[in-house]
Amino acid sequence: MLKLFQFNLRLIALCSLLLSGSCMAQNxxxxxxxxxxxxxxxxxxxxxxxxxxxxxxxxxxxxxxxxxxxxxxxxxxxxxxxxxxxxxxxxxxxxxxxxxxxxxxxxxxNIYGLYAKADSNLRIHSIEEAKQLSLIGVYRNDIRDQTLTRLGFTNLDRASSNISSFKKLMMGRIPAYTDSKLGVESLAIASGYQASDVKLIFELFKSxxxxxxxxxxxxxxxxxxxxxxxxxxxxxxxxxxxxxxxxxxxxxxxxxxxxxxxx
Known part of the structure; x- marks a missing residue:
């Protein structure tokens, strides 16, 4: 009886090890x-x-x-x-x-904010003021779009890429777009510009x-x-x-x- 009990314990331990190994090896x-x-x-x-x-x-x-x-x-x-x-x-x-x-x-x-062209005179001091802008460029369905939509923004210009929003800003088609502090420099370069071509005018939220x-x-x-x-x-x-x-x-x-x- 004792030997059977010990055998069962070893069997359980082996099964547990195999199960653990399958989790570890899972692609x-x-x-x-x-x-x-x-x-x-x-x-x-x-x-x-x-x-x-x-x-x-x-x-x-x-x-x-x-x-x-x-x-x-x-x-x-x-x-x-x-x-x-x-x-x-x-x-x-x-x-x-x-x-x-x-x-x-x-x-x-990551900190997300509103960015305008470097020579813009635009000033934003609150979320409510930001809601009064004619258009704000956002990357469709990402955190910027989702968060501002939840906050009640109805002036969002949804683009298929951040590059599209950046170029719209530089062409004067929108007065501001949303970006993260991490992403501004690389996005500007990818869009054919420099980070110095834009400036942060208002911090929106952190995530x-x-x-x-x-x-x-x-x-x-x-x-x-x-x-x-x-x-x-x-x-x-x-x-x-x-x-x-x-x-x-x-x-x-x-x-x-x-x-x-x-x-």
Whole structure:
């Protein structure tokens, strides 16, 4: 009887190990868009950036070797919305998205504001004043569009890309567009201009950025990634990566948040 009991215990332990191993070995689809300084190709042609290094360090700690794929944001959203075990970063966590995904993070904060041409005399002092502008350029269905719509803005000019909004601004078709402090410089260059061609006229809101996981991603994987990120913050690895990119992302870096804090 004792031998049978011991055999059953070993059998249960073996099954548990195999189950754990299957979770560990489970393939993930990892997507991001090119968005300097978070995710971009360096001069050597290799994918790099603040969040790339964060994700790669998490992968190392959890034993994941899946390749990070760079795709347009719309394609990334399609993938995460329709496939299990799919991750997309960096995504702002909003009320509209809260229940649509699982969340790994936060990894940093981002500040969004209204930008006008550098020689503009436009002055905005409140949300209500911003609502009186003739048009505000936004990237369709992203955090800017969703947040301003929720705040009651009815003057949004929705474009299929941030570049489209930037060019409309420079051509005088809209008086202002929305952008993040992180994204202004790279967007200006991608649009054929310089960051000095625009100026911030009003800060709208701040949002935390996360690695998003599809709703039907294995919850054990999400927990494992969150635990690895927390360990990185505790052993100062996260801080070392922050310091490497601090000059590029310092306007939006808060004190390193704890994953155990209220989200």
């Amino acid at each position: 993930l689809a990892l997507y991001c868009e090119e968005d300097r300084p978070l995710q971009f190709y360096g001069t050597d042609g290799k994918l790099t950036g603040f969040t790339i290094e964060i994700v790669q360090e998490i992968q190392k700690r959890v034993g994941n070797k899946d390749r990070i794929q760079v795709v347009p944001w719309a394609r990334g959203l399609d993938k995460i919305n329709n496939n299990p075990n799919t991750l997309l970063f960096s995504m702002a966590r909003t009320p509209e998205r809260e229940d649509a995904y699982q969340w790994i993070g936060p990894i940093m904060s 935390e950025l996360y690695i998003a996981a599809s709703k039907n991603t294995d919850k054990h994987i999400v927990e494992q990634w969150n635990q690895a990120l927390e360990q990185m913050k505790q052993d100062k690895t996260f801080m070392k990566i922050e310091q490497k990119y601090r000059r590029q992302i310092s306007p939006t870096l808060p004190a390193t948040p704890s994953l155990k804090s209220k989200q």
